[in-house]
Structure formats: C-alpha cells, structure tokens
Amino acid sequence: MKKILLVDTNCSSKPIYDYLVRSGNEVFVCGGNPNDFLAKYAKNYVELDYSNIDRSLALVDSLGVDYIVPGCNDLSYKICTELNSQGKFYGLDRNEVSEIINNKKKFRLLAAEIGLPVPRIIPHGEFSDILPVIVKPTDAYSGRGVTIVRESDRDKLQTAIEYAESFSRTKTCVIEEYIEGQLYSHSAFLSGGKIVCEFIVEEHGTANPFVVDTSRVVYDFPEDVIGRIGDTMLTMAKHLQLVDGLIHTQFIKQGSSFWLIEVTRRCPGDLYSQLIEFSTGFRYAEAYTEPFLNQTVSLKDVHLKQSYVMRHTISQQVAKTFSSLQFNLPIQIEDLLFLSLSGDMVKSSPFGRIALLFARANSESELSKLFRSTLQRELYNIY
Template sequence: MAVAILLDTNAASVPIYRYLVDAGHDVHVVGDKPDNALAKSADNYIKLDYSNVEAVTALVERLDADFLIPGCNDLSYETCAAISATRRFPGIDPVETVRILGNKQDFRQYAEAVGIPAPRQISEADARSAGAVIVKPADAYSGRGITALMAPSAADLAAAINQAKAFSRSGSCLIEEFVQGQLYSHSAFLGPDGIVTDFFVEEYGSVNPYAVDTSYVVPAFDPALANGVRAAIEKIARDLNLTAGLIHTQFIVDGDKFWIIEITRRCPGDLYSQLIASSTGFNYAENYTRPFLGEGFDGRDQAYRPVLRHTISVRTPQIFEGLQFRRAADIEMFVPLALTGEHIAASPFGRIGILFARADDAAALNTLLHTALNGELYAVLGQDRKTRS
C-alpha cells in the first residue's frame, strides 16, 4: 500500500482525502489545527505545522512517503515544492515557478514582461497621482489585508500599506491599478499539450467584496473571452514549463477586456471542487489529485445543471446560534463549519458553513443568486459579540 501525505486538514480538502483513501492509499493528513475536519475524522492525523519544511521533510523520510499532496492553500503547495526540490514527487512545480505564480509582485512583473493581461503595478511614489488603486499583501489569500483607495491621501495610503504588510508572510505588499468589472474564476487541467478541460465560474462577495462567498458555473462562457483566457494560461504553462495538473485563476472582465488577478496550482478552497462536481459531473477532486500520484486525468461525460455555492459568513463578529431560512431553496448539501455557541469572526476570518443549492434553469439560478446576494435567503441567528461583552 503506497503512503500518501496530504498537507491540509481543512474541510475543503475532505474530497481529496476521500479519493486518496478510495484509491487504496495509506493516507496521513498533516496540520496544526486539531479542530479541523480532517484532523478529527482522518484515520492518520499528524499534528504538525506544515510551514515547517524541515519537520515535514523528516516526516516524509520517517514514513518513506510515496506521494506528497498539497491541499487547498498556498502554503501547503509551497512546502510540497520545497520538499520536492530534494526528494522528487510527481505533479509539483519547482520552487522558483511556485514563487512566480504565487507572489503577486513577482507574477505582475512576469505578466508585464511577457504581455499577460494583469493589473498594472504602481510604485508608492506614483500611487497618489494614479487615481484609484488597490493595496494588497504580496502573499496572502482570501481577501485578507486588501484596501481599495479611490483617491488616496498620504495617510490613507500609509495605513493601507501597513495593513497589507501585516497580513503578508514576507512583510511585503504591492500597489496596483484598481480595475473594475465582474469577477470570474477559471479552473483548467493541463496536459502535455495544453488545456485538457476547463471550467468558468462567476463569483461574488456578498459580505466582503474581496472574499468570494457566492458562485456558479457558467456553462456557455463568452467564446472570445474564453479563448483569450485559455491562450494566456497556455502561454504561462509553456513559459514556466508547468507540470501536468490543475491551474486555477481568478480574473476580472470589463466588456471585451480581462485582467488576471490571482493564479495558483493548488485546489481552491470552500469546496470549489464540489461546485464543479455538482454542476457538471466532473470529479474535480479526483482529477486534481491524480497528477500528484503520477496518473493522468479521468475525464468523464459532463451534464450541466445549475447549482449555486454559497459560503455563509458575517460582517461583524458574533456568537452563532443557528440559521433561519427566509426563502424556499432546493438545498443539495450543507457543510457546517461552525457549532452553535461558537464565536464567529467577521469575513474573511470566520465562516459558518457552505451551502449548495440547485435550480431548475438559468432564470431560477439567477433568482437564487440575487436572493443570496441580497441577504434574503436566510438570517444568521446570534448575538453581536460587542453586545454580549
């Protein structure tokens, strides 16, 4: 039985874990949060901070691991890449490639050099005269530490920079032009000759504009834009000699233009894999995992059906007591992430659960979408923590 180590214990990595177990592997999950879903449910949980490359390397050696699989966050992939640099595992890019894609400053520089559409990076000296700008950590995620400034004053700019650096693991940030439009994601599975299959998803942040909480698969994305995005991704794959596997991108569209905002090779979180599986029948988690096992993709027939994914979170910290639904919805699945009585942090730091709801057709999906975005689908029951204290 082959030994596989999965670096992530979050609920979003449960489908990855299940596939590894079903495939007959001896699976060990690693993370330093014993309250996480896989830490509580996996047969072999190892409490270890996987940002500690030396400690994870020692674990790999002790277990004589055959496979090393990153979960649903950037740090897990970075650690896998660092270990794979000396003990080669399939499906993992070199450290330098991971840095170019994962560090926002480095990716913006690469994109500008080769003509990949991305927001233009702006120096701190030029920021006040550049109009609307957005300040973000160079290496954070889930909308953490981001500030948009429409006409930045010196004080506002300094505060935004300090906040972004505080959320950056490397203490660095970038300032870039603020581009407006609709946010989408693109999940593509790369083979030796380019994209084998891909999916476009429309995304919204109903509680926090910089943290996606509501999304659905777009079955017929604009062909011209789709081809432009695919061409950019395949150019990146050629330039950086990417290994076969998933490449996941967020991009903003305005008319016939698009800008790549984020790009990563790890599985996206909040059970994005389940959204694709429920909407298309494509086993996203399995096909994400296969390249890390040295295997090809298992493409199956896809039949689209409208499904909305919605992550339930709150704008202000509160004590969670329950959900009260205000509208009828065909709920396919609800994955709780919090317990009654738990203190929930404001988005993007806290989440209550992830809901998947079906719709009969595109019109019904659109109604469901706006019901969720307008806060009309449910009420979060509980008490404001300030009131409680």
Template sequence: MNILLVDTNFSSMPIYESLVAGGHNVFVIGGNRNDFLAVGLNNYIHADYSNKEILAAVVAQYSIDCIVPGCNDASYAACTGIPHVQNAASIDSADVAQKILNKELFRNFAQANNLSVPRKHDIAQVRSSPPQRPIIVKPTDSFSGKGITKLYSPAAEELESAIQLAIQNSKSQNCLVEDYIEGQLYSHSAFIGAESIVRDFWVTEYGFANQYAVDTSYVAHELSDAIKNKIRHEITQLARILNIKNGLVHTQFIVDHSHNIWLIEITRRCPGDLYSKLIQHSSGFDYAAAYASYFIHPQFDISQTPADDGKIVLRHTITDNHTGIFKSIEFSKHIPILEYIQIASIGAAIKPSPAGRIGILFLECQDHGELKEILKMISNKQLYKINYMTAQ
C-alpha cells in the same frame, strides 16, 4: 502507497476521500488540531508543514511515497523541493511556484511576458505622489481577501494606512499596489497536459459579504467564446514559458466593461471552500480526483464525459460581517438544497468575513431565472438570517 495530504482544512475533504477511495494509506498534516481532517483521523500528524525541514522529516518517518498539496498556497509552496518522494517531479520547483503564487512576482513576470494584468505601481513613487485614480493595495502573499484596501484618488494618509494593513497581513511583510479594475469576477480551472489545456471549467464569482472574498459562485453560462479563448491563450503561454508541471492551473480574472480580461490571481493548488464539489455537482466531473491524480499514479481519465452535465448549481458560503456566538440559521423561503456542509458548531464564536465561515450551501436551481432570484436574495441579505446568542 503511503500518501501525505498537506492540509487539514475542510476544503481538502474531497481530495482526501478520493485518495482513500483509490486504496491508498493517507496521512494528513497540519498545525491546527481542530481542523476538519485533524479531528478523529488516526493518520493525523500534528506539525507545521510550512517548515520544510519538519515536512521532510515527516516524509522520512512515515515512509511517505507521495505528497499532495491541499487547498491553500502555503501547502503547495511547502511541497516544492521535498526530497525522497516518488512524485517530486510532479510538483513545480520553488522558483516557478513563487513566480505564480507571490502576487508581486507574478505581476513582474506577467508584465515582462505581455500577459493581461493590472498595472503595478512602485510603492515609493505612490507614497511621494499618490495616483489620482482607483487603486488597490494588497499583501503579496495572503488569501481570502485579507489585508486588501481599495482607494479612490487616495490622500497620503489613506494610502499609508492601506499599505500598513497589507504589510500586517503578509507573512513576508510586503505589499502590492496596482490599478483597481471594475468588472465581473470569474475563475478558470484548467487541467494542463504537455503545456496545453486538456479540460477546463468556468465559474462566475461574487463576494457579497466581503467584496474581496468569494462567497457565491456557479458554473458560468454567459462567457463568450472570444473571452474564453483569450484566457486559454494566456494560460497556455504561461505554462509554456514557465514549463510548469502537468496538473491544475486555477485562475481568477476580471472582465471589465469594455470586455477586456485581467488576470488577478493564479495558483496551482485546488481552490478552497469546496470549489471541487461545485464542479462535481454541476457537471458530474470528479474534480478532486482529477486534481489529486496528477501527484500519484494511475492518472485520472481527464477526458471522461459526465452523464449529468448541465445542472445549474449555486455554491454559497454562509458568512457574516458581524461577531457573535452562533445559534442558528433561519431561512426566509424554501430553497432547493442539494448539499449542506456545516462548518461552525452551535456556540462557536463567529468572526467577520472572510475569517468566519458558518457553512457551505449547494443549491440546485431549476433554471437561470431561479438562479438569478436566489442571487438577488443573497445579495440583499434576504435569503436567510443568522441568529446569535443574546448575552446578558
């Protein structure tokens, strides 16, 4: 079967490998010739997949049987409504996808259906009378923390600057203003079948280099059953109301200090920064293969019981808040590296987080005490030092 993977970023590598392992002829498409999956692959197609006419033409030209979204929202949105593929019925309609992927449309949908989301503010109203409470301003259609500003009791000038920054980082030039929720960030990855959850995973998330972009995470052990069941109830409600297709629903949510839950973002594509490998390293469950199987046949056995369930694995994306020419990483102590994926090469120009990524670490901790110690060192920037070239 000819399959088109609509993404060339390194995070889609496990999806690509699972499709190849399934015996499929896999093409990849993307506009960046330097992306991980674009370099060295004979089946790379250089094209702008966000243009649906171009994507449909590629599907026809290469006799593509199925298309599989990668690890960004633009990829999933591009795959909606593409004709002449066998799996068109496995992908949500463009209307449903936009209600989930667009932050403003999702807030409108969630509030209309009593889902737990932060209160949205009318932009014209906040411009005329800025709220005297913590708010957050964000693009409606951006990712990785780009263009986001948190404001405490903002003055009019501060608010307008935040709105303009969000608009500049939005493809549609729209932004969202809502209450800022203080608490712990988590994610919930649920595989949906017949509008019910058949398998799910919970991950604790931190943004140490940039509070709006996750760089450190591990499979959660501290969440109560009550909180889990609240999230499950709301996700199954969303699946039922929107009649979404079977497959992955990935949610970021915050638990505040009163143990209330707040849905922050929901997506239908595979999360980035090799989230799939975090789940696989921690539980033995082949997350990428499971995700891809909903777009092709035969479907992955979602109920499989991993043999090595229960490892304490920490995922950390090495980023920095500085700009420089990358030379090396110098660790301050011995750490239990399970796998390391290098992203930036020596001599690469590193941009501040969230734009620049140097590599991704997977560490296998002996116990929660070691996990806590490494988390503290990462938070305090003591685990490693990033060395840059000294220019004359």
C-alpha cells in the same frame, strides 16, 4: 500499497482525501490544528505545523511517503514544492516557479515580461496620478489585508500599506490599479501542453467585497474570451515549464477585456471542487489529485451535464455569537456543511465562517432568482 501524505486538514480537502482513500493506498494527513475537519475525520492524522520544513521533511522520511499531495491553500502547495526539492515526487512545479506564481509582486513582473494582461503596478510616486488603487499583501490569501484607496491621500495610502504588510509573511505589499468589472475564475487542466478541460465560474463577495462567498458555473461565457484566457495560460505554462495538472485563475472581465488577478496551482478552497462536480458531473478532486500520483488527468467516461447549483459560504459582516440560521425562501439543499456550532463566537469574513451551502435549482431562471436573493443577503437571517 503506497503511502500518501496529504498536506492539509481543512474541510475543503475532504474530496481529495476521500479519493485517495478510495484508491486503496495508505493515506496520512498533517496539519497544526487538531480541531480541523480532516484532523478529526481522517484515520491517520499527524499533528504537525507543516510550515516547519525541517519537521515536514522528517515526517516524510519517517513515514516513507511515496506521494505528497497539496491541499487547498497556497502555503500547502509552497511547502510541498520545498519537500520536492530533490525532484522525488510528482505533479509539483519547481519551488522557484511556485514562488513566482504565488507572490503577487513577482507574478506582476512575470506578466509584464511575457505580456500577460494584469492590472498595472503603481509606484508610490505615481499614486496621485492613477486612482483608485488597491493595496494587497504580496503573499496572503482570502482577501486578508486588502484596501481600496480612492482618494489622493498619502496618509490613507500609508495606512493601507501598513495594514497589507501586517498580513504578509514577508511584510511586503503591492499597489496596483483597481479594475472595475465582474470577477470570474477559470479552472483548467493541463496535459501534454494543452488544456484538456476548463470551467468558468462567476464569483461574488457579499459579506466582504474581497472574499468570494457566492458562485455558480457559467455555461454561456463568450467562447472568444475563453479562448484568449486559455491561450494566456498556455503562454505562461510554456514560459515557466509548468508540469501537468490544475491551473486556476481569477480574472476580472470588463466587456471583452480581462485582467488576471491571481493564478494558483492548488485546489481552490471552500469546496470549489464540489461546485464543479454538482454542476457538471466532472470529478474535479480526482482530476486535481491524479498528477501527484504520477497519473495522467483522466477524461475517461467524462460526460458533462449542465445542472444549476449555487455555492455559498455563510459568513458574517461583523463578529458575533452564532445561534441559528433562518431561511427566508424555500431552497433545495444539495449539501450543507456546518463549520461553526451554536454558541460559537464567529469572526467576521474572512476570518470566520458558519457553513458551506450548495443549493440546487430546476432551471437557469430559478437559479438566477436564488442567486440574486443571496447576493442581496436576503436568503437567510443569522441569529
């Protein structure tokens, strides 16, 4: 029996944890919040702020860990690459490669070097010439610290910079051209220098324009665009010598053009893995986890289907005490995971969430109707 350490306790990592347990190995999870889902759910929980690399290394040594698995946030993946500085573990890129991918400024510089399509970085001196611009922390996530500046106003730009830097671990930010268009994600699995499986998901933010809370798998996405996105990912993978495994990309599409917004190698949050599995039957969490266990991404017995499922994070535009939900339309609930209890003070998105909802429809038109009511925030009322 091998010992495995899952570096995350968020509920989004539950499918990963469940697969690890089914593999018959001894599984430990670590995280600093004993009230997190996996901290209460897992058999072997270690309360530890894993951002403290020395303490994390000590835990790995004391447990005699054979495999480490990152969870569903960028910090988890970053820490795992640092824990792997000696190359002892599997499925992890070199730490310097991880830093390039997860730091927005470094990723934009890489994109310019090898010709990847990304929004232009705007130097402060050119701010007035290119509007609107979007200001982001270089190393934050979930839409935190993001502002769009649409006017040639230096004071507004400075306020946006200070706001972004307040959410950055390194107190840095990036100013870039703001691209209008539809946001999607491309989730693909690399094996032997090829993409062996890929999915396109349409994404929207209803409570907060910078935070994805509503999504669905797209089955009729233009094949030529998928091909070009895949080629772009393979170009980056070859240049950075990425190891086999997941490569997850958010991009904005406008007509037949697209721009990469963010690339990660960790499992996306808010149970994205379940959206793929409910919609297509593909065991996403398993495929994500296999490279960390020194296994090839398995496509054995894969028979993809097309089901009509929506994922929605129920959250609020303003902070208030949560009492109850009232649905305004009849829906088929595939799964509903509550993250807050009645009586809890729930912060506004992205800092607070009430529940993760998966709703199933019988047809594409029925899903479109459900999707539309959700985007208009008419599906339910929050009390």
